[in-house]
Amino acid sequence: MTDRNRRLVLAERPSGMVDDSTARLEEEPVPEPGPGQALVRVQYLSIDPTIRTWMNDVEGYLPPIGIGEVVRSGGIGEVVASNSDRYAVGDLVFGMTGWQDYTVADEGAGSMQVIPPGIPPLVALSVFGVTGMTAYFGMLDVGQVREGDAVVVSGAAGATGSIAGQIAKVKGASPVVGIAGNDEKCAWIVDELGFDAAINYRTDDVGRRLHELCPAGIDLYFDNVGGEILDTCLGQLALRGRVAVCGAISTYNEDGTTKGITNYRNLIVKRARMEGFLLLDYLDRFPEAQLEMAVWVAEGKIKHAEHVVEGLEHAPDALNLLFTGGNTGKVIVKV
């Protein structure tokens, strides 16, 4: 245990990818937990694309990170001192740790949750964490996937997309087509995860391949990327098709000049539905989802991958991996 708290604070708002000047490494004394509080030593950080959106000076579903504030981030840590009946020393806890060595958990609503014993931290951050839960509720609740549906998932080798496509397979969708950014990722989702087919959006003609693979149209498009791929999928929806709008990572580094979507009129022609969602609205349903996911994982129906980057100081590089496509599966920083 170090006796200083290293923390990465937002030094300036990035334009495009984050770089050396975006976050500044500072040190401060380790915080003292007050009454009803616990001191948590952060072990792992969940690296999520939304962190990049919080760095912009734009009001979203959460306020922007202020200049000089610790970069906001989910993470897992171990309780190392406690003045609280809720947290015992040795507990693993999940919550908004921020990019730092230590954080303080209190007993208020929305503070840190104790992770049940036996769940390894990497798994708690991936398939049972934010991205696994997003895939679950996005595919089942918003997407309403059904047996026989032609399903397309973008960002298909990423943390959310890889799980979303496998859930569609569990529910009998066919074909399940994944869109990803290189041939290795395409081979992984088909050979290892059981997707029926994959499209490399950098080298394939996405529109033509989708016509071949889903000749009767797309029943459900699970969108992680937005932009041109969304537009192409909108143009190929089946009658009463659905689009579950999970994310738009192709636009998060842009400056507001995002090109508009042209194929939205197909929603009218196909009497289709397009719906965005936020995982925050499903927090109270996590236990049921995690239970069902645990069964699928135990049965080998859902596989998951974690891409671990070592060192708190490399958190900005880890965030950039999401935008360069340098990751397969869930990006996690081992602090």
Ligand SMILES: NC(=O)c1ccc[n+]([C@@H]2O[C@H](COP(=O)([O-])OP(=O)(O)OC[C@H]3O[C@@H](n4cnc5c(N)ncnc54)[C@H](OP(=O)(O)O)[C@@H]3O)[C@@H](O)[C@H]2O)c1
């Ligand atoms: N709605 C919610 O509550 C919620 C919750 C969590 C996550 N999300 C969203 O879910 C999406 C996936 O998040 P994640 O954490 O699972 O990340 P991830 O998929 O593990 O990583 C992001 C992936 O996006 C792909 N990508 C990056 N830029 C792209 C571009 N311009 N065009 C096409 N693909 C691109 C990259 O793969 P390639 O190599 O294939 O390009 C990269 O690996 C994000 O949009 C995120 O904001 C939403």
